[in-house]
Amino acid sequence: MKRLSVVLTDVTEMSGDNVCIAGVDLASGRTVRLSDRTPTRRMLAGHGGLRPGDVVDVKFDPMRRPEAPHVEDGRWDHLTLHKARVMPFDELHALLGRRAFRSVEEAFGRHAVMGRNGNHGWKRGTGARSLATLRATDVRATLSRDTLRVEFTDGAGVTWTAAPFQDLAVKTHPASCEACRCQHLPNVAAEFDAGEALLRIGLTREFAPSGGPGGCWLQVTNIIARPREHF
Known part of the structure; x- marks a missing residue:
């Protein structure tokens, strides 16, 4: 395994105790996901909590044959994970902005199902x-059937209204x-609603909703x- 310095961009809620952690390798600019083994909330607590913007040192190897679209997956050694510093907001914004896509379709291709x-x-x-990373406008937090979602418009003029907001700190904060x-919703809106913003967007593992x-x-x-500030 190779030791990387990674700025975390995504720390998201999964089912049960599991957490998804991903970020950008500062040396190569490649996006990596710490997927094998799957991180847990307990592991995060053992490191004093991890959040977007944290820079961590960790030993990591990309998967040899990752299954699309999850090409960022890789093996990592949890015993080597060390939180080194916090990247200032302006530096993180500039780093992600240089790699931002104009539209969801440009990033992921055309969707297959609704x-x-x-x-x-x-x-x-x-x-x-x-x-x-996506450049978006008219970003607004909403609540639908007790699920926190984000409505936004991408650079192609397409408005997306139903993507859930899975940031771990936001989802667990009410506890x-x-x-x-x-x-909760007014506080999320006050923190994140914006005329323009960079969004981190992702695709889940495959599943079929009821x-x-x-x-x-x-x-x-x-x-x-x-x-x-709040979250």
Whole structure:
């Protein structure tokens, strides 16, 4: 395994105790996902918590035959993970902005299916990537059927209304914040709603929602509009 210095761009909620952690290798500019073994919340707690913007040192090897679209997957040694510093917001914004896509379709290709909730899915085994930075406008947090979602418009003029917001810190904050227990959506909106922002977007592992088609579903994993204060 090779030791990398990685700025974390995505720390997202998965099922159960599992967490998805991904970032940009500062030496190569390549996006990497710490997928094997799967990180957990307990592991994060052991490192004092990990958040987007943290720079970590870790030993990592890309998967030899990753399955599209999750080409960022790789093996990592959790015993070597060390949090080195926090990248300033302006530096992170500039780094991601240089690699930002204009539209969702430019990043992931044309979607294959649409769920009953209006979200879009892509076929397993296809695509060049499963994580990307997107330049977006009219970014707005919404709540639909108790699910926190993000509505936004991409540079092609397409408005996306149903992608869930999976940032771990945002999703779990009400457990430790009295204000968020009753005002979660207003607090999320105050922090992340923006006329213009960089979005981190991703595609889930393939699954079929109840009563719907299977696919790798669009999600928003981070919103880089301004430095975080509440979350």
